[in-house]
Amino acid sequence: MLPIDPAHVPGVTIVVSMLAGVIAGSLGALLGIGGGVFLIPLLNVGLGLPLKTASGISLMTVIATSNAVAVTSESRRFINARLGMLLQVAAVAGGLFGALVVQGLSVRTLYVILATVTGVIAVVMLTRLDRRNVILDRSTDPGVLGGRFYEDESGAEVVYRVRRLPAALSVALGSGVISGLLGIGGGILQVPALNAWCGIPMRAAASTSAAMIGITALGSAPIYYARGHIIAPLAAAAVLGVLAGSRMGLWYAPRARARSLKLLMAVVLAVVALIYCYRSVAA
Amino acid sequence: MTDPRDLRTQFLWVVRAMLIAAGVALAVGLLLHVAGSPVPADQVLRAGLVILMATPVIRTLIAVGERLRQRDQYYLIVTTLVLLELSLTFWYATMHL
Numbered sequence: 001m002l003p004i005d006p007a008h009v010p011g012v013t014i015v016v017s018m019l020a021g022v023i024a025g026s027l028g029a030l031l032g033i034g035g036g037v038f039l040i041p042l043l044n045v046g047l048g049l050p051l052k053t054a055s056g057i058s059l060m061t062v063i064a065t066s067n068a069v070a071v072t073s074e075s076r077r078f079i080n081a082r083l084g085m086l087l088q089v090a091a092v093a094g095g096l097f098g099a100l101v102v103q104g105l106s107v108r109t110l111y112v113i114l115a116t117v118t119g120v121i122a123v124v125m126l127t128r129l130d131r132r133n134v135i136l137d138r139s140t141d142p143g144v145l146g147g148r149f150y151e152d153e154s155g156a157e158v159v160y161r162v163r164r165l166p167a168a169l170s171v172a173l174g175s176g177v178i179s180g181l182l183g184i185g186g187g188i189l190q191v192p193a194l195n196a197w198c199g200i201p202m203r204a205a206a207s208t209s210a211a212m213i214g215i216t217a218l219g220s221a222p223i224y225y226a227r228g229h230i231i232a233p234l235a236a237a238a239v240l241g242v243l244a245g246s247r248m249g250l251w252y253a254p255r256a257r258a259r260s261l262k263l264l265m266a267v268v269l270a271v272v273a274l275i276y277c278y279r280s281v282a283a
Numbered sequence: 284m285t286d287p288r289d290l291r292t293q294f295l296w297v298v299r300a301m302l303i304a305a306g307v308a309l310a311v312g313l314l315l316h317v318a319g320s321p322v323p324a325d326q327v328l329r330a331g332l333v334i335l336m337a338t339p340v341i342r343t344l345i346a347v348g349e350r351l352r353q354r355d356q357y358y359l360i361v362t363t364l365v366l367l368e369l370s371l372t373f374w375y376a377t378m379h380l
Contacts, residue, residue, distance in 0.1 A: 007321040014317065060335060067302055067338045071295050085346060085361050092368040100375075215339045218369055222336060222376035232328035233316045236309035239335065243306060 004049070009233045016047055017234045021061060021241020027268065028065055028185075028242070029210070029249025030256065035242060036062050036184035037118065038268065041275055043238070049231075051107055055183025056224035057235045059217045061242040062185040066214025068246045069207065078207035080200075083162060088215050090169045091176035091186060095219025098180020103227070105181070111280035114182055117189065119273035125192050125266035163199040171197075180220035185213035188269065195262075202261060203254075294345050298338060305334040340369060 004013065020042035028035020036058035043054035070079070102110070162168065171193040175186030187209040194205040224230055253261075308331030315324035343366055350358040 007325075009316065011317055014313065060332060063335055063339060064302075064305075067298060067342070070342060071299050071302070081346065082358060085343075085358065085365060089361060089364045089368070092365055092372075096368060096372050096375075099372075215343060215365065215369075218336060218339045219372050222372050223379070225332065225336070226376035226379045230332070232325055232332065233313055235332060236313045236328050239309055240306065240313070243302075 004231060004234075006231050006233070009231065013047060014233055014237045017043065017057075017237040018241035020046065021238040021243075022245035022248075023241075024061065024238075025065055025242030025245025026249040027245075029069065029246035030253050030261070030264075035065055035246070036182075037188050037272060039238065039242070040114075040183060041272055043234075045275060045279070049234070050229075051110055052102065052183075052224070052229045053231060053234075055102075055181075056221070056229035057231070057238050058183040059179075059221040059224055060230065060235045061238050062179075062183075062217040063214045063221060064239045064243050065246045066185070066210060066212070066217070068243060069210040069250065070214070072250050076207075076211075078203045079211045080204055080208045081211075083168075083200075084208045084212040087168060087172035087190070088212055090173040091179070091190075091212070091216040092219035094173045094176020094178075095180040095186075095216050096176075096223075098177040098182075099220030099223040100180075101177075102181050108280050110182060111276045113178070115273050115276035115280055117178055117182075118269045118276070121188060121192050122266045122269035122273060124196060125262055125269070158201065160201050160204065161199055164197055168194060168198045176216050176219060179213070179216050180223075183220075183224070185209075186216050187213045188265075192262075192265070206253075206261070294348075297345070298342055301334055301338045301341060305331045305338065307331075308334060340366075343369070 004010075020039055024035035024039035024042065026035075027038050036055075039058045039061055040051070040054045043049045043057060044051050049057075070076070171190055172186075175189035178184065178189060179186035187206075190209045190213075191202075191205045194200040194209070195202050200208075308327055312324050312326075312328030312331055315321075315327060318324075343362055347359065347362045347366065350362060
């Protein structure tokens with residue numbers, strides 16, 4: 001791993017960080033997640049940055065993309081703010097806990113956690129590619145936490161209810177802890193779980209999660225910042241790259257088919273899992 | 284359910300402005316760093332990162348304000364809890380700077 005003097009970061013490193021941000025941002029916005037799960041391997045494996053530095057930078061980019069999604073009119077109609085904010089009570093607590101605990105964990109442990117988490121989700125997603133959760137009867141009451149939105153694919157307004165709320169809260173807590181430990185948004189865990197277990201349609205799950213993970217990341221980002229893990233010029237490059245990339249991803253997202261989104265997410269997760277399996281053994 | 288005509292929509296420009304301010308600060312700081320003056324660059328960069336971190340707080344405050352207006356008690360409690368947790372994080376971070 002190359003030691004980087006924060007006062008004199010090489011221009012090449014800055015450019016690569018920005019490119020990594022563009023890639024992570026576009027993929028992330030397209031899939032409704034923060035993109036941290038793409039950025040961290042790029043920075044950690046590709047650039048040789050220490051994992052906690054990559055995590056800290058990633059948290060900053062998660063905050064950036066999350067806010068971009070929350071203020072974009074294309075995605076806002078899918079965002080379920082009541083559910084999202086409730087889940088944040090659990091998620092932010094998890095993020096704070098994760099950021100406090102991460103100092104005491106070895107890098108190999110973190111690699112194992114990263115590989116396991118992404119591998120499990122990839123498998124779950126692949127086995128549930130064709131399930132749909134929308135109720136086409138518009139008179140259905142979505143309940144306190146459910147929602148409705150107009151969907152291009154069926155050409156009508158669809159309604160959904162939220163099922164298994166305790167499961168959703170547990171997933172939010174767990175993804176918050178993972179977010180604090182690894183620096184990913186946590187959306188990568190929440191979206192498949194909300195979609196598969198809690199009856200929330202893919203777009204609502206993706207948009208709600210994307211809008212909320214910025215708040216989750218804020219549960220841990222200040223701690224990474226205070227501990228000096230974040231190299232400011234690289235964070236700036238990555239954030240700017242991610243903001244640019246996420247605009248591209250957000251433009252395309254409503255035009256993509258739900259099944260394609262799920263398949264893309266599963267494949268990418270499997271690749272990341274394999275990378276970190278290898279690294280946890282090789283370290 | 285999301286209501287498009289609520290307070291959040293009216294004050295979205297605040298969040299947008301903060302994002303732009305953060306982006307500008309980060310871009311300017313980055314240029315300063317590359318141009319070879321790391322000390323002012325660092326201050327500008329850190330300002331940008333702080334603005335970026337403040338944005339979710341502002342969003343949550345707007346959510347609280349909106350629910351205050353609608354007298355939505357359930358939601359008021361929920362968002363206040365989130366704000367309390369976030370202040371714990373900021374407090375811890377400030378103690379360890």
